[in-house]
Amino acid sequence: MKAVHFGAGNIGLGFIGLLLSRSGYHVQFVDVDEERVSLLNSRGQYTVTLANEQADATVVRNVSAINGKETDRVAQAIAEADIVTTAVGVNVLPHIAASIAKGIELRLKAASRPLTVIACENAIGGSTQLKQHVYGHLSPEIKERAAELVAFPDAAVDRIVPIQQHEDKLHVTVEPFFEWVVDRSALPQDYPVIEGVHYADKLGPYIERKLFTVNTGHCCAAYHGYRKRYSTIQEAMKDEQIVAEIRGALNETGAVLVKQYGFDEAEHRKYIDKIMDRFRNPYLTDEVVRVGRSPIRKLSPNDRLVRPAMTAYSYGIDVPHLANAIAAALLFDYEGDPEAAQLQLTLKEQGIHKTLFTYTEIPESHPLHGQIVAAYESLSHQD
Numbered sequence: 001m002k003a004v005h006f007g008a009g010n011i012g013l014g015f016i017g018l019l020l021s022r023s024g025y026h027v028q029f030v031d032v033d034e035e036r037v038s039l040l041n042s043r044g045q046y047t048v049t050l051a052n053e054q055a056d057a058t059v060v061r062n063v064s065a066i067n068g069k070e071t072d073r074v075a076q077a078i079a080e081a082d083i084v085t086t087a088v089g090v091n092v093l094p095h096i097a098a099s100i101a102k103g104i105e106l107r108l109k110a111a112s113r114p115l116t117v118i119a120c121e122n123a124i125g126g127s128t129q130l131k132q133h134v135y136g137h138l139s140p141e142i143k144e145r146a147a148e149l150v151a152f153p154d155a156a157v158d159r160i161v162p163i164q165q166h167e168d169k170l171h172v173t174v175e176p177f178f179e180w181v182v183d184r185s186a187l188p189q190d191y192p193v194i195e196g197v198h199y200a201d202k203l204g205p206y207i208e209r210k211l212f213t214v215n216t217g218h219c220c221a222a223y224h225g226y227r228k229r230y231s232t233i234q235e236a237m238k239d240e241q242i243v244a245e246i247r248g249a250l251n252e253t254g255a256v257l258v259k260q261y262g263f264d265e266a267e268h269r270k271y272i273d274k275i276m277d278r279f280r281n282p283y284l285t286d287e288v289v290r291v292g293r294s295p296i297r298k299l300s301p302n303d304r305l306v307r308p309a310m311t312a313y314s315y316g317i318d319v320p321h322l323a324n325a326i327a328a329a330l331l332f333d334y335e336g337d338p339e340a341a342q343l344q345l346t347l348k349e350q351g352i353h354k355t356l357f358t359y360t361e362i363p364e365s366h367p368l369h370g371q372i373v374a375a376y377e378s379l380s381h382q383d
């Protein structure tokens with residue numbers, strides 16, 4: 001069995017590649033990092049260590065890699081694969097779509113073998129977005145055949161994998177917990193099974209619970225942590241004011257999730273507690289600038305802050321902590337992050353009201369807009 005996985009980064013090596021290899025797939029990574037590609041090919045294996053007391057380690061075997069620039073080789077690999085997965089960042093999906101389209105075209109010209117393509121990104125409808133990008137490169141005839149033979153099930157992926165500090169560029173340390181949920185309703189009957197994946201008939205509740213709890217809480221820790229000059233999430237989690245902000249925000253998103261999807265309130269509280277413990281994992285060193293990366297993406301209308309805040313508003317739920325987290329995101333001025341630099345430039349040139357509308361699409365007339373601006377001004381004075 002063959003898998004092609006785009007992105008030999010933290011989650012690609014530490015989670016998706018690991019599970020695919022364990023399920024018996026030969027994993028061919030596609031990446032633009034030449035050093036990593038060459039190491040994967042020369043060794044054919046790498047090590048994943050768990051962030052626990054024993055530092056349990058697993059060697060992932062049966063792997064190789066292709067440089068993403070070699071589009072013909074990538075297309076050939078896709079033509080021969082049983083499954084294609086990605087973990088490159090949702091903003092990179094448009095850039096890999098042409099190669100995937102080329103592979104699908106090659107495959108469908110040769111035979112009528114079905115294919116499953118799963119985007120494992122932190123986004124609602126990641127695979128659906130990828131499908132749209134891929135279809136933009138296909139002829140009407142191939143599109144028609146792809147509609148029957150190529151499935152793009154959406155997915156939710158959860159495992160904290162920080163930026164690595166090992167000298168060995170292929171060695172990754174990951175938290176013990178993982179959850180990978182795939183939308184079964186978008187799959188054909190005989191889909192290639194990956195051990196450890198949960199196939200759900202409805203993905204909506206899973207992806208929203210994950211994104212609006214793990215990722216909302218995580219970015220609260222990152223943006224408030226950055227403001228208070230902590231360098232890691234683990235340090236920020238020792239600050240009681242930050243913990244209170246995270247818990248407040250997760251109570252707000254929790255109220256939305258319980259109302260929208262009927263989750264049991266007590267179970268959801270336990271889910272929140274478990275996640276906050278994961279953030280505290282003393283065997284991980286996760287930098288606030290990684291978790292806060294790409295603030296423009298994180299402030300976008302369908303992402304982890306604005307979407308639950310707007311839904312909460314429509315339900316009559318007050319969101320002071322989410323407003324504070326959005327304000328803290330606007331204050332994220334880390335120079336090493338291109339989106340943070342662009343955000344700060346927009347703030348300087350256009351002021352808070354226009355900037356807030358540009359990135360969140362919350363109009364000035366909306367009560368949340370004023371609440372966020374007030375929080376932004378209050379936090380700016382504290383910093």
Ligand SMILES: NC(=O)c1ccc[n+]([C@@H]2O[C@H](COP(=O)([O-])OP(=O)(O)OC[C@H]3O[C@@H](n4cnc5c(N)ncnc54)[C@H](O)[C@@H]3O)[C@@H](O)[C@H]2O)c1
Pocket residue numbers: 006007008009010011012030031032033068087088089090092095096120121122157158159160161162
């Ligand atoms: N790290 C986590 O804790 C975590 C957990 C769940 C989901 N995710 C999601 O997984 C995705 C990847 O995150 P990550 O933390 O692994 O990032 P990362 O930066 O470690 O890995 C991304 C990889 O993609 C590669 N890449 C970039 N452009 C490419 C291209 N055009 N073609 C092929 N490869 C390309 C990079 O070289 C890099 O190796 C993101 O969507 C993220 O939100 C991350």
Ligand SMILES: O=P(O)(O)OC[C@@H](O)[C@@H](O)[C@H](O)[C@H](O)CO
Pocket residue numbers: 122157158159160161214215218219290291292293294
């Ligand atoms: O990957 P991002 O930038 O969407 O979010 C940063 C972190 O919150 C994220 O990578 C988490 O570690 C991960 O989503 C845990 O499952």
